[in-house]
Amino acid sequence: MKTGNSISRAWSGAWAVARRELSAYFRQPAGWIIVALYLLLCGAVFSVMVLAPARPATMRPFFDVAGWLLLPVVPAVAMRLFAEEYRTGTIEPLATSPASSLTLVLGKYAGGAIFLACMFAPTLVYPALLTVYSDPAPDLGPIATGYLSLALVAGLYLAVGIAASAGTSNATLAFMTTLFVVLGFLLAGWLGRSLDDPWRSMLYRLSIPSRTGDFAKGIIDTSHVVFFGGAIAWCLALTVGIVQWRRWR
Amino acid sequence: MPMHAAVRVEDVHKWYGSLHAVRGVSFELPKAQVAGLLGHNGAGKSTLIRMIAGFLTPDHGVIEIDGVDVETDRRSAAARIGYLPESTPLYPEARVEDYLHFRGRLFGMPWSARGGGVSRVVEQCWLKDVRKRRIGELSKGYRQRVGLAAALLHDPPVLVLDEPTSGLDPTQVREMRGLIRGLASERTMLISSHVLPEVEMLCDRVMIVASGKLRADGAVADLASRFTPGGLEVEALVHDEHAAGRFVGALGAIAGVTRVDQRAVGPGGWRRYAVHAAAGVDVREGVARAAQGACVTLREIAPTRATLEAVFVRVLEESAAEGTA
Numbered sequence: 001m002k003t004g005n006s007i008s009r010a011w012s013g014a015w016a017v018a019r020r021e022l023s024a025y026f027r028q029p030a031g032w033i034i035v036a037l038y039l040l041l042c043g044a045v046f047s048v049m050v051l052a053p054a055r056p057a058t059m060r061p062f063f064d065v066a067g068w069l070l071l072p073v074v075p076a077v078a079m080r081l082f083a084e085e086y087r088t089g090t091i092e093p094l095a096t097s098p099a100s101s102l103t104l105v106l107g108k109y110a111g112g113a114i115f116l117a118c119m120f121a122p123t124l125v126y127p128a129l130l131t132v133y134s135d136p137a138p139d140l141g142p143i144a145t146g147y148l149s150l151a152l153v154a155g156l157y158l159a160v161g162i163a164a165s166a167g168t169s170n171a172t173l174a175f176m177t178t179l180f181v182v183l184g185f186l187l188a189g190w191l192g193r194s195l196d197d198p199w200r201s202m203l204y205r206l207s208i209p210s211r212t213g214d215f216a217k218g219i220i221d222t223s224h225v226v227f228f229g230g231a232i233a234w235c236l237a238l239t240v241g242i243v244q245w246r247r248w249r
Numbered sequence: 250m251p252m253h254a255a256v257r258v259e260d261v262h263k264w265y266g267s268l269h270a271v272r273g274v275s276f277e278l279p280k281a282q283v284a285g286l287l288g289h290n291g292a293g294k295s296t297l298i299r300m301i302a303g304f305l306t307p308d309h310g311v312i313e314i315d316g317v318d319v320e321t322d323r324r325s326a327a328a329r330i331g332y333l334p335e336s337t338p339l340y341p342e343a344r345v346e347d348y349l350h351f352r353g354r355l356f357g358m359p360w361s362a363r364g365g366g367v368s369r370v371v372e373q374c375w376l377k378d379v380r381k382r383r384i385g386e387l388s389k390g391y392r393q394r395v396g397l398a399a400a401l402l403h404d405p406p407v408l409v410l411d412e413p414t415s416g417l418d419p420t421q422v423r424e425m426r427g428l429i430r431g432l433a434s435e436r437t438m439l440i441s442s443h444v445l446p447e448v449e450m451l452c453d454r455v456m457i458v459a460s461g462k463l464r465a466d467g468a469v470a471d472l473a474s475r476f477t478p479g480g481l482e483v484e485a486l487v488h489d490e491h492a493a494g495r496f497v498g499a500l501g502a503i504a505g506v507t508r509v510d511q512r513a514v515g516p517g518g519w520r521r522y523a524v525h526a527a528a529g530v531d532v533r534e535g536v537a538r539a540a541q542g543a544c545v546t547l548r549e550i551a552p553t554r555a556t557l558e559a560v561f562v563r564v565l566e567e568s569a570a571e572g573t574a
Contacts, residue, residue: 009324009357016354020340027342089338093399096302096332097355098324247306 013099014107021081021111030076035119038073042066046126051133058138059127060216063146066123067212070154071186075178077115078161079171081108082243086169101243105162105236112158120150142218149215152228153208157182159235166242253316255280255407255437256301261310263296263461270296272461273310278454280406283433285448286441287561288458295335297458298411298441302332314407328356331400335411335441337393341385345376345395348384349402356403370398374428390421397428408438414447426451445557457561459568465560473555474528480553482512483522483536486546493520499539505530519548 025031042062049061085091094104127143157178164177185208192203204210211224254277263271271293278284288294299305301312303319303326312319319326340348346367353363371380374394379387384395393413400408413429414422429451432438442448448455449469457465457472465472483500487493493511500509505526512521526532533550540547 012357013355016351019354020343020351023347024340024342089334089336090340092299092302092304092334092338093332093352093396094355096304096327096330096334097352098327098357099355100324247304 009098010100010103013097013103014110017094017099017104017107018110018114021108022114025077025111025115031115034073034076038069038119039122041069042123042126046123050126051129059130059143059146062123062126063150063216066150067153070150070157071179071182073119074116074154074157075161075164075175075182077112078158078178079165079175081112081162082166082239083168083171083174086246087171095243095247101240101247105166105239105243109158109162109236109239112162113155116154116158117151120147120154139218142216145215145218145220148220149212152215152225153212155232156185156208156228156235159232159239160185163235163239163242166239166246253313254278255282255315256439257311257313257316258297258301259311261297261300261307261312263293263300263305264308270461271300271307274458274461274463275310276456276463276466278407278437278439280437281434282454283438283440283452284454284456285452286439286456286458287443287445287448287557288441289443289565292458293461294441294458295411298409298439299334301439302330302334302409303327304332304334328403329405329407331403331405331408333393333396333400333408333410333413335415337396339384339392339395339399341383343384344381345384345387346371346380348395349399352399352402358403366402366404370401373401373431374398375424388421390417390424393417393421393425394428397425401432406436408432408436410438411441412443413440414442414444422447445561449557455557455560457564459565462568464564464568469557469560472560473557480526481524481532481536482549482551482553483524483547484515484519484549485522485540486518486548487520488518492543492545496539496543496545497522499543500524500536503532503535503539505532506535523553525553 042065045065046062049065050059082091085094095101099107127138127140130138131140160181161174161178164181165171165174167177168174185206187207188203189207189210192200192207195203205227211227214221214224256276256278258277259275261271261274262269274293274297286294286298296305300307301314301319303323306320314326315329317326317329343351349367349370350363353366358366371377374397376391376394376398379391384392387395397410397413400410410429414425417425426447429438429440433451440448440451452469454467455465455469455472456463465475467475485496487496497509497511500506500522503524503526506524507527508525510523510525512523514520524532524536536550537547539545
């Protein structure tokens with residue numbers, strides 16, 4: 001019963017933090033600007049590269065570009081999650097509440113993830129348009145796995161970003177750290193090509209393009225899902241560790 | 250059921266790298282006591298407050314809030330304490346009411362209790378007019394009250410306020426003090442402040458921290474008698490300078506008197522003297538005899554009332570002397 005109460009309190013605390021994060025994104029111009037720019041570029045890519053006459057009915061070019069666009073967008077979303085709290089001192093009332101570090105991290109991660117989901121949601125109109133206007137109709141399988149891939153990649157970037165944000169009071173530094181770590185994940189396969197095994201295969205396995213290729217073809221390989229899930233969990237655990245460690249300093 | 254101190258701090262230490270910021274501080278606050286924590290910048294006061302509030306972890310020692318160890322049961326301890334950090338950090342984009350609801354959710358308050366709690370603290374902290382406003386649009390005084398309302402929302406038995414009036418204008422300071430005084434009857438409070446008259450006005454007990462150690466602890470009057478030598482304020486009618494010289498000489502000759510200062514000459518020839526004496530020596534009878542001998546009419550003999558400022562300065566001097574010894 002006590003465990004049940006603790007879980008319910010932790011859940012309610014995490015949800016409170018997530019709601020606050022979400023309202024902070026939408027109450028500041030920066031949140032709306034990020035969403036608008038992302039949708040503008042995605043819309044341009046969709047109209048030029050997907051919704052063009054004589055093109056096959058596939059969303060693949062959209063997912064390729066949407067994935068690359070996450071590179072600046074997600075670090076920008078993640079950078080303020082903890083860094084801003086440390087800079088302004090609001091971490092103090094937050095950390096002295098009954099919410100644990102894990103609750104705070106999960107709540108902030110969920111807030112960022114819901115914001116990204118809100119950013120992706122309008123793009124669902126594209127497959128709907130494609131279904132209406134294209135003949136033959138597009139294969140919905142690769143579209144669904146494409147969105148799953150986008151969500152997993154964004155989730156990983158966000159997890160890297162929240163860890164970077166917890167380590168500093170400087171949001172710009174958090175942004176740059178996330179950007180470089182994520183670039184490392186993106187370019188790992190390419191960097192490994194000039195190396196010998198086991199480094200080559202290890203870097204290939206860490207490379208994001210090597211993990212997302214199957215999703216683009218409509219295949220869900222559980223090893224890829226486990227890779228993203230494991231990496232996200234690892235980054236979140238690291239964030240909890242950093243938040244705890246900053247209490248000891 | 251055993252009675253716990255509202256706050257118990259036992260042999261607490263904190264290091265920042267090689268800097269020993271808090272050095273073995275111990276004290277207990279009984280229930281419903283209002284204590285002031287004084288110290289200059291860098292004395293270790295804010296570190297101590299932050300450890301009591303659970304924001305920083307002590308490297309050694311135990312801190313308990315209402316019998317609950319802050320380290321081993323942080324969640325329960327946090328529920329028993331209301332904390333207003335220095336400079337009242339808040340989210341500027343949030344509306345007052347939304348922020349208070351957020352705090353309520355964070356403290357696990359159910360919806361029904363939260364609504365009532367928010368209305369109560371809005372009333373208590375005079376926030377009714379601004380409850381729908383964004384925090385970033387409010388004056389510093391209002392923001393401070395929002396911080397206090399957030400600290401009170403879960404109705405904690407212990408309230409820890411770090412510099413609650415810093416940066417406020419005189420009117421806001423008066424309002425904030427009034428607010429704090431109103432809360433004092435119900436709760437144990439620990440108030441950190443630089444403003445000595447404020448501590449004197451609000452607190453039953455004063456603790457002075459210097460170089461990370463608790464250097465003085467007690468009621469203002471007790472500290473005054475402990476840290477300032479005994480002495481009297483004397484008012485006497487002295488007709489001319491010759492008589493004044495004789496009177497001062499006679500006062501100075503009293504056993505235990507260390508110094509005599511003439512303070513002021515009032516209308517009608519009434520003069521005030523400060524008679525400094527060694528601690529614990531009663532020189533009142535000697536003063537009366539000196540007046541009689543010098544043919545001076547006495548109007549008042551009153552013990553010198555040492556101010557908190559004098560106590561504070563004396564404690565810091567002692568601490569500095571100890572540091573250089």
